[in-house]
Amino acid sequence: MPRDRRRPRQPAGVQDDLRGRHDHHHGRRLVKNVVHIVGSGPAGLSAARTALDAGARICLIDDNHAPGGQIWRGGPARWTDARARSAWNTLRGHPGCTVMQDAQVIGCMDSRTLLVETGGRGAAVPFERLVLCSGSRELSLPFPGWTLPGVTGAGGLQALIKGGMPVSGRRVVVAGTGPLLLAAASTALRAGAHVTAIVEHQPWSRLSAFGLGLLSRHGKKFLQAASLFAELRGIPYVTGATLVAATGEDTVRGVVVRTGGKDVEYACDFLAAGFGLVPNTDLARALRCDVVDGAIQVDDAQRTSRTDVWAAGECTGIGGVDKAVAEGRIAALAALGRPPSGRDLPLRRASHAFAALLARTFAPDESLRTMCGPETIVCRCEDVTRARLLPHRDWREAKLATRVGMGPCQGKTCGAACAFLFGWSHEDARTPIMPATARALSDFE
Numbered sequence: 001m002p003r004d005r006r007r008p009r010q011p012a013g014v015q016d017d018l019r020g021r022h023d024h025h026h027g028r029r030l031v032k033n034v035v036h037i038v039g040s041g042p043a044g045l046s047a048a049r050t051a052l053d054a055g056a057r058i059c060l061i062d063d064n065h066a067p068g069g070q071i072w073r074g075g076p077a078r079w080t081d082a083r084a085r086s087a088w089n090t091l092r093g094h095p096g097c098t099v100m101q102d103a104q105v106i107g108c109m110d111s112r113t114l115l116v117e118t119g120g121r122g123a124a125v126p127f128e129r130l131v132l133c134s135g136s137r138e139l140s141l142p143f144p145g146w147t148l149p150g151v152t153g154a155g156g157l158q159a160l161i162k163g164g165m166p167v168s169g170r171r172v173v174v175a176g177t178g179p180l181l182l183a184a185a186s187t188a189l190r191a192g193a194h195v196t197a198i199v200e201h202q203p204w205s206r207l208s209a210f211g212l213g214l215l216s217r218h219g220k221k222f223l224q225a226a227s228l229f230a231e232l233r234g235i236p237y238v239t240g241a242t243l244v245a246a247t248g249e250d251t252v253r254g255v256v257v258r259t260g261g262k263d264v265e266y267a268c269d270f271l272a273a274g275f276g277l278v279p280n281t282d283l284a285r286a287l288r289c290d291v292v293d294g295a296i297q298v299d300d301a302q303r304t305s306r307t308d309v310w311a312a313g314e315c316t317g318i319g320g321v322d323k324a325v326a327e328g329r330i331a332a333l334a335a336l337g338r339p340p341s342g343r344d345l346p347l348r349r350a351s352h353a354f355a356a357l358l359a360r361t362f363a364p365d366e367s368l369r370t371m372c373g374p375e376t377i378v379c380r381c382e383d384v385t386r387a388r389l390l391p392h393r394d395w396r397e398a399k400l401a402t403r404v405g406m407g408p409c410q411g412k413t414c415g416a417a418c419a420f421l422f423g424w425s426h427e428d429a430r431t432p433i434m435p436a437t438a439r440a441l442s443d444f445e
Helices: 042-053 082-090 156-161 180-190 204-217 220-231 282-286 319-336 342-362 368-372 395-402 415-424 438-442
Strands: 036-037 057-059 099-101 103-110 113-119 120-125 129-130 134-137 171-176 194-200 241-245 254-259 262-266 268-273 278-279 309-311 377-379
Touching: 036 042, 036 319, 042 057, 042 082, 042 319, 099 180, 103 262, 103 282, 120 438, 129 319, 134 156, 156 171, 156 180, 156 194, 156 268, 171 180, 171 241, 171 254, 180 194, 180 268, 194 241, 194 254, 194 262, 204 342, 241 268, 241 368, 309 319, 319 342, 368 415, 377 415, 395 415
Parallel strands: 036 057, 036 129, 057 099, 129 309, 171 194, 171 268
Antiparallel strands: 103 113, 113 120, 134 278, 241 254, 254 262
C-alpha cells in the first residue's frame, strides 16, 4: 500500500498566524507580516521587542525552556540586566507575539521553511522574514584528560550552576583564556564553590594592555572588570600559563599547569577550561547564507547574503551583550524596511570596537596546539586521537577515514578544534543540523 504522505504539522500557537498568502510552488501557506526570530538571547529579545514596538508580529523560536540565552540564562526571575526584563515585559502576553520554547531548529525543508522539533514531534515553520540570533558556543581545545567527568567549558560550568548543579564546598579551577574565565569563577564562587585558581594563558603584559584599552575607550566595561577582580581577590590568578593535563581516574581530581617553565598541580573537583567562543553558523549555512572567517556575513543593516534573512549577535562575530542588543535592534528594523535610529549606529560601532579589542587580546595562539599530544582524543564522540588525524589532508578526508565529526555532536566540538589544530575548514551543514528523533523526522515528507 502507498505510504501515507502527511504534511508536516504546524506547531501550536503558529497555526493561527498562517493566514497569509499561499505559495503555489511549495503548496504551503507562508506567514505574512510576521518576523521569525531564531534565538531568545540578548540579540533575539532585542529584535523581538523592536519588531513588536514597530507594530509587527513576531514568532520567537528557542531551544531552551526559558528565554535569555547563555548571557541572560536562568529566566526572568534571575535576570539582573534591566534590558532583559524590559524586553521580556514587552513580549509577555503581547497579542502579536508567539513564543516557541523547547523548540530545536534542526534544519530547513527548503529555502523558506524551517524544520523544528518540539515536544518530540516535527513541525514545519514557513517564514517570509527571518532574523538569526543563534549565538555562539565554546571553543574546546583538546588536552590530556579533557574527556574526564568533571571537566567542562568555562561557559558550560556557568550553565550547569545556573541550571541548579550543586557546587557548594567543591574545588574548582578555571583555566584557558578570555574574560569568560572571570565570569565563570564569579558564578562558581557565588554558588559556594572554593575556586582554587584562575589560570590565564595570555601573559600579564597583554592583559595590562587590554585593561588600558578598556579604560581609554570602554569605561563601563573597565568598571565591570575591576568589580570582578575585586570580587575574586585572594584567588590565585596565574598568567602566561598553559594546561598540561587533567588528572584522575573515574573523575577529574587535579590539573597540571605549566608556568615559568615549571609544572604546578592544583587539586580540583571541577575543571572549567574555556578558550573563547565560536559563532553558531550551522543554520545560516543550511539556508545558504555566506559565512566568512567563521561568522555569518552581514551588511550595515545586518542583512545576510540572502535578501530575506538577517543576523545579529554572537553569530555574526563575538562581541558581548552590548553588540547583541544593538545588532538585534538594527536587524529587526531592517527586516521591517526601517532605518536604524540615531543612537543605534554609535552603539554598534562602540561594540564592534570592543569586539576587535577582545579578538586582538584573547585569540588562541599557536602555542596552545602543544597541549594536544599524539594520543590525545580530539573527537570525543568517536574516540579519534590526533595521531589518527595527522595523515589526512582535510576535514572531509578525515571524516571518511576516521569518523571524526560523525558522532552525536556532529562536529560542533571537534570541527572547531580541527580547524585550530590543522587549519581545516568545516563548512558542510546538512539537515538535520542537530540530533533529531526518528519520530520528529517521520513527521516530514
